[in-house]
Amino acid sequence: MEIASIETFRGGIPLHTPFKTALRTVTVAETIIVKIACEDGTVGWGEAPPTHVITGDSLASIQYAIESIFKPILIGESLNAREQLFEKVEESMVRNTSAKAAIDMALYDCIAQQANMPLHQFLGGYRERIETDYTVSVNRPEEMAQDARKYINNGFSVLKVKVGKDEIATDIKRIQAIRAEIGPDVLIRLDANQGWQAKEAVRAIGKMEDLGLTIELIEQPVNAHDFEGLKYVTQHTETPIMADESVFSPQDAKRILSMGAADLINIKLMKAGGIHQAMKIAKLAESYGVDCMVGSMIETKIGITAAAHFAASQPNITRYDFDAPLMLTGDMVNGGITYKDSRIELGKEPGLGIRSMNQSFIVE
Template sequence: MNFTPFHSLRITKIEIFKMNIPLKEPFVISLGTVRETQNTVIKIHTNNGFYGVGECSPYPFIVGEIQASQFEIAKMLAQLLIHKNPLEIESRHNEMDQAIWGNFTIKSAFDIALYDIMGKYCQLPIYALLGGKNDKSYCTNMTVSLQSPEKMAQKASEFQSAGFPFIKVKLGGNSHEDIARIQAIRKVVDNKIPLRVDANQGWEVQSAIAILRELTPYHIAYCEEPISKWNANALVQIRNKCDIPIMADESIGDHHDAFRLAQMGACDYFNIKLAKCGGLFKALKILEIGEAAGIKSQLGGMSESRLALTAGLHLAAARKSLFAYDLDSPLMLTEDPVIGGAIYHKNGQVTLCNEPGVGADLDPGFLSKLEKTIVE
């Protein structure tokens, strides 16, 4: 492979894939049910032989994107980026944002692929490009999806037996049912294990206050997005009236949202998802805002494979303000097509790789079976 000077590197071809993988069982939240990943994969080729791979997972009820729309938008963005320099990541982001508003999830797949190329070009893992070290330990929670109190307690008990030190619980029903869910879980899960609850915007303001006050004795680490994402003023009110810390998730689309919430004092924590903010480039901006405001962040995900979540872990290795990890989606999939990447161990422990770029790729045999289009 010949060395190509920085200024001469160009994108020569972009492949766009539809990647569907069934979940082991339906994943239910207050906003809807997911039965399979319907993800989009971007593979960007360059004139020096390097390529970068990115992935994103659209949740239509959260980000307003679906796989079919992403496929079409991706073709448009690929036409925009073809023959451009992949190492000029800020310029490529500016071009995508100028071409179409929003659509952060599909843009995140391009972003990951661009950073993958940069890492391979520099022969460095992404965390090193961002000034970090691979010297942290990571531990993901496991999530109990929204069901009856009895079924949720059974699932939480299974996760405790599997050794997960943190359990995330989906809520967002009525007050009586959600309190009963936590009570049932606490009957079978040791109080030493913190519960991370997530209402996914499912409560009204007064209900949220009442429920969180009722749940205070049950060792709740924090509550994600208790009310509608647009209602930041009321989020301030909830935070001031409840002892359980508040984590903003759906209300943070990008760094502009993060600045507004931090300025208002609306939350204790941010939940950063590459698929929600547009990728690593803008996730770094959110972290900078959080760090300036004294707000720590969780690294989360949608229904990605290990490919996209490995990219997220590079961010975690580069920034100390990421303190919690919600990266259990690969454990919910019926198939793992990823080569290399982060390794999932027992008890929720995750190890980051040290290879250049993302350090993860998709099996060529798996990719060959997927629907795809090519822009060149």
């Protein structure tokens, strides 16, 4: 089955509430959508949002990479030689991981449809359904506590709380306010988005431990390139530490794992360059006995569907951060994963199960 055409579209969906982290504030989910059509009529979908502060990718750079670099080397190629396809994409450009991810997930969608299997089954089929957390954006402590209560009332039992934007004392007040509002039984994960220095992170986490705030894990407390600092925090705290922005590639993962610099790894398709490279990271982590989370940027249901299928396929991917479509005011596509409160159903349709695109959210 040969690739007949590759098209790109710019899309945008407003968020119903601004998404705030230590790195940025997002009000509209902008994205580049990829449509790969094969000669037999099979259609695969992918997407890539611009996340300048993490991947360095913009709408323009993503679209250029797909249209000018990947499209010429893929059209006319056979899906039967899929390892060659993924090799061509990876070697054709350095970095540009978001653009690579969009092409990668569209290719996997076509390949799994060719195999007549849902993508998660094609990749390994470890789980049939998963459960996402919900993110509490960084705001005033009282506002974050109210948001946390709302999400719990909406059926979520795991919260991912953003910190790292202000002084650590303020972050501790935020967690105290949330705990006071929702009680001790709800799982809380913290994401500092590189907002702390290593020694102050150790002091902050130690204070949270002494206060009995019961944090499940803390994600990326220090700068992405500060591997030694990440190791210092991991070695000097009891709370598990997760590497996120520090791990883009399998090479990054190997360094983190061999150093013992983190207890867990957060894999994102937009960092890894798609499922093909993400699978290598997951397998490498598994060889070290390390569990992974799969998360996302602010993506529409296209990207989250691909990420969810990948996450459900592997045994050591035990945590899921797929709430982005729930933050949007509409759906970019018909089909894909479905939500019931925090539970995600992957569906039984071949590939990603995406049937069509919603034209009302296409920008141009």
